[in-house]
Amino acid sequence: MHSAFRARTALPVTTATVLLTVLCPSTATADSASSQCTFSKENHKYVGTPWALQRVNLDELWSQSKGKNVKVAVIDTGVDTTNPQLTDAVDVSLGTNLLPRKDSKGQPVEGARSKATTDTVGHGTRVAGIIAARPMKGTGFVGLAPEATIIPIKQNDAEGHGTAATLAVAIRYAIHVKADVINISQDTANAVVPGDDLHQAVNEALDAGIVVVASAGNDGLGGNDKKTYPASWAGVLAVAASDRNNERAAFSQSGDFVGVAAPGVDMISTVPKGGHCSDNGTSFSAPYVAGVAALIKAKHPKWKAREIVAQIEQTAERSIAGHDRLVGWGVVDPVRALTEDDHPIEAPHSDTDLTHVKAPTPAELTLGETPQERTARIATYIAIGVAVLVAGLSGGAVALRDARRRRRGLERGIL
Known part of the structure; x- marks a missing residue:
């Protein structure tokens, strides 16, 4: 942990503690993701360009910004820097492990003594790759902001679980090391409302001018509409998952709190030790948006956090003129977010042209x-x-x- 930072809590997990889990649609824990491939230096390398990147003109995007000098805090299961696409993307000196040493039964917590650059789950490594993986010969996969810097903050254990208490500490740590963007790909189990401390920590980050991006959640099957935390708090950019058709992924959580949607189906990204794997979830939609936020921040370093969020929402590909409870203001459009940016805006607004398009004049019909x-x-x-x-x-x-x-x-x- 950074020498000048002191955590407010070092308490072990208790049964009264609000639990958080990293988000995968099947089980809402990260261990299911790791079963999709083994982590080794010989792991499969994705040769082509993933569909989520094919939808973006990367040359045009990167002519505007690559995220240079922007720090993105990834609060997750750690980020493995042995993957060559992440070795130069992570600031090891700023990483920290906030896992409690013992659980509620007094037993040692697995991974509590490891570095933030150790990721046995693979979840945080995937998240970091989507944001800032460096280009590498032999693969078309790369992060959206390939010059941004990742700050790995480990607060989820070997099963992908964390607590609201450690998440609050993690957010305050990100503030302390002057992160520009915070990515939180997790939410409270069963949508339990966490205590005031976590909410206060989020507000402290917003007050510090940090863009806070969080996954909306994966409990959307059957049309569930409920708030998740910390995504639903004011000021946080909540991200839903979209599919290849720019529609809400079936598992993605709906609600009025959703800010935008981003690709979250068949998401290729980096895994520990090397190579790539595919996974689904709003966990991987959030870093897609965090990457865009990093690009905007690098291009407009003086823009406020709420202006960056408004820019992302206003330039998204709309499904309706205004806000949609399924995909928010629409599916994020990285190129538009970086090119239609003549001046900052405080909040998104309805685009009436999308629903009031002038219909073509029909040809005159003559009977007889x-x-x-x-x-x-x-x-x-x-x-x-x-x-x-x-x-x-x-x-x-x-x-x-x-x-x-x-x-x-x-x-x-x-x-």
Whole structure:
């Protein structure tokens, strides 16, 4: 932990503590994600360009910004720097492990003594890759902000669980090391409202001018509409998951608190030791947006946090003119967010052009025949008749002439 920072709490997990889990749609814990591939130096490397990056003109995007000098705090399961695409992306000196040493039964917590750059779950490593993975030969995968710096803050254990208490400490640590953006890809279990301390920590981050991005949650099957924390608190940019059709992913949480949506299905990203894996969840939508926030911050370092959030929301691809409880203000559009930025705005507003588009003027429908059309039709018939008659008369004259020539030839004895 940074030498000048002192955590407000070092208490072990208790049964009264509000639990948080990193977000994967099937179980809402990160261990299911790690089962999709093994973590080794020989792990599969994704050769092509993932669909979530194909939807972006990266050359145009990076002509505006690459996120240089912007620090993004990833509060998660740690970030493994042995993956070559993350080695230069992570500031190891600023990383910290906030896991309690013992659990509620007094037993040692696995990973509590490891570094923030150790990730046995793989969740935080995926999140960090989507934000700032460096380009690498042999793969089309890269982070949206490939010059941003990741601050790894480990507060989730080997099963992907953390507590509201340690999350509050993690947020305050991010404030202390002057993070520009905080990514929180987790929420409280069963949407339990956490205590005031976590809410206060979030507000402290917002007051410090930090963009706070959080996953909306993965309990959206069946049309569930409920608040999740910390995503639903005012000032936090809550991110839902979208699919390849720019529609809400089936598992993505809905609600009025959703700010925007971002790709969250079949998301390719970095895993511990090397290579890539695919995963689903709002856990991987949030860092997509955090990456865009880093790009904007690098281009407009004097913009306020709420102006960066408003820019992302205003330039998103809308489903309706205003706010939609399924995808918020729309699916994030990184290029528009970086190019339609003449001046900062304080809040998004409805785009009436999207729903009040002037309909094309239909062609006039005439039932029956007008007098003009009848005259033209008769004239056409007459012209065709005259042409046929002339052709017939001309053909008859030629036949008569040929017959007379043959008769004269026979009379003279010539065929």
